[in-house]
Amino acid sequence: MSLGLKTDLCVIGAGAAGLSIAAVAARLGAKVVLVERAHMGGECLNFGCVPSKALLAASKTAHTVRNAHLFGIDAVPAVDFKRVHAHIRSAIDAIAPHDSVERFEKLGVTLIRGDARFAGPREIVIGDRLIRAHRTVIATGSAPVVPPIPGLDQVHYFTNETIFDNDVLPEHLIILGGGPIGVEIGQAYRRLGAEVTIVEREKAMPRDDQELARPLLQHLVDEGAAIREQANVTAVAPDGQDIRLTIEEAGHTTQLRGSHLLVAAGRSPRTTDLHLEAAGVRFDKNGIVVDKHLMTSTPGIYAAGDVVDGPRFTHVCSYHAGIVIRNALFRIPAKIDYRSLPWVTYTDPELAQIGMTEEAARKEHGEKLRVARIPFSASDRAQTEGATAGTVKIVVHGNGHILGASILGAHAGELAHLWIVAIERKLNLRSIAQMMAPYPTWGELNKMAAAEFSRPLLAHPMTHLLVKALSWLP
Known part of the structure; x- marks a missing residue:
């Protein structure tokens, strides 16, 4: 085995979480070693978000052409699947330089190809090389689950x-x-x-x-x-x-x-062959066990992304990266907080979830829960684009605290952003209902959904009496 290489931070896995951590740490002046055995960019770039969204974009285009008659335009799509496949590859190739070996080496990151395994809490072996790391981040991602079906x-x-x-x-x-x-x-x-x-x-x-x-x-x-x-x-x-x-x-x-x-x-965490036992890192079939700071059971070793027991989304990987950087490099006690956790299924229409679903909220808050809905058909923009299928649904505690939002419809993933901020920053519904939204936009649906909660108050007899009484004032 070659002489040990000492480093401030060793990151195992060059997916969404690992790359973000390695890039920021290197920019901050830390000595960083990044270990990857396969593809730079991990699942998101090569097998997940990027190719799937490119495929969905092609299929939506075919669907739009097929239904162009609804707008007074007659057309018939001719699908050349090899060219569709070429479009998918071109999307990957366009983004790949951002995750490339060359970019990270320019940032000062030492990249080592191979399988990593722990030889101790501070020692990682890759082939015949020994890395001695002050801090280590395990970001090996997840793999497809193959069920044990006979044949x-x-x-x-x-x-x-x-x-x-x-x-x-x-x-x-x-x-x-x-x-x-x-x-x-x-x-x-x-x-x-x-x-x-x-x-x-x-x-x-x-x-x-x-x-x-x-x-x-x-x-x-x-x-x-x-x-x-x-x-x-x-x-x-x-x-x-x-x-x-x-x-x-x-x-x-x-x-x-x-x-x-x-x-x-489904997917399962990649923990095989890491020899986590040698480092004293606890894990089970659901992934590596971490605390609120993403620290494993061994001080100095963190885990981030899909390998962690928790939600598995690319944006969670990026979120984890920020938590790890603050804890590992700045010693700021940052904690994970999933109250505003979003996820989106990028079908057409899209389905977005932010925070708690109604079912989860009812289990926790019972009769204190309030729910409001606004159909996409209420949006003038949706009417002009023929995309009226869908609903914005908001779940709120009786005290006005926003617990979650569920959105089915066009651009649901984009509409989700406002509710993420609202839950994170503890905004009240009045702030959203009273915002000035440009017309006609999809975002008006969020404002309309928030305003739905005030409708009972507007219809209350006491409100009518108050308005009538005030009308007599000079």
């Missing part, structure tokens, strides 16, 4: 880490898993011309507000996708050039055949 290993199947290498439009794509990944890719492939069946063992989109998730799923069905919930796949087998699934539903056994199979059954 699955006998057929070719995609995961989110391989589906974007595919440049052939499937005749019939079967998707195992009705979460955000399965639903997004399912709608995209359906709009591009493939037959699509989503098979979910329990309930699709279970983490989202069901009042809004169900209409979204129905929207996919209306577009021609099949969604089979409470459907347990008991076997998979090749069937000529196709793939055959045996499914149990409501006590009945059926067969489902498709040309391609995507396994989108």
Whole structure:
């Protein structure tokens, strides 16, 4: 083994969390070693956010052309899937330089390729190199879960880490898993011309507000996708050039055949081969256990991103990076706070959740809860663009404290921003209801939703009496 390399900070994993931490630490003057065994940019750039959104953009374009007659324009899309695939690759290539080896080396980061394993609380081994780190951050991300279905290993199947290498439009794509990944890719492939069946063992989109998730799923069905919930796949087998699934539903056994199979059954933390025991770092099947400061059970070792037991989103990785930097480098006791946690499913329409769903809020606050809704059809902008499907739903404590927002509709992810700030900064509804919103914009929906809470007061007889009494004043 070569002589040890001493460093202020060793970051294991060059995904969203690891890259953010390494870049900021290097700019602050820390000596940083970054270890990556595979792709710079991690899942988000190579297998997740970037390629999936590029695919969704292509499919939305096809859908827009197909429905252009609604605006008095006649057109028929001709989908060339190899060119769609080229668009996906070009999006990755355009963003890749920001996450490249060259950029980080210019920042002064020492990049080491290979598998990292702990030899002790302050020692990391990569191949024949020994790193002695004052602080270490584990940011190894997560991997696709492959369920133990008999016969699955006998057929070719995609995961989110391989589906974007595919440049052939499937005749019939079967998707195992009705979460955000399965639903997004399912709608995209359906709009591009493939037959699509989503098979979910329990309930699709279970983490989202069901009042809004169900209409979204129905929207996919209306577009021609099949969604089979409470459907347990008991076997998979090749069937000529196709793939055959045996499914149990409501006590009945059926067969489902498709040309391609995507396994989108969730993700699990990458902790294998890190030898965490040698460093005294506690972990379980859900990920590395951390405290509110993202410190592991071993002082000086932090964990961030998908490898942590908690929410797994790219924006959470970036959020974790800020928490780690403040704690590890500045010794500022920053804590994680998920009260305003947002997530978005980028279907069309989009489904966004900020903070608590109504179900979660009712469990905690019971009858003290107040809920207001405004339909997208109330927006003049939505009317002009023919995008009136959807709802903005706000959940508030009786004292006016905003607990959460659920949004189904066009640009839901953009509309979410205001509610994130409102929850973080503890803004009251009056601040939002009284803001000056430009007309006509999608953002007016947030103002209208906040104003819904004052409608009962405006209609109250005492309010009417007050206005009448004041009208007599000179």
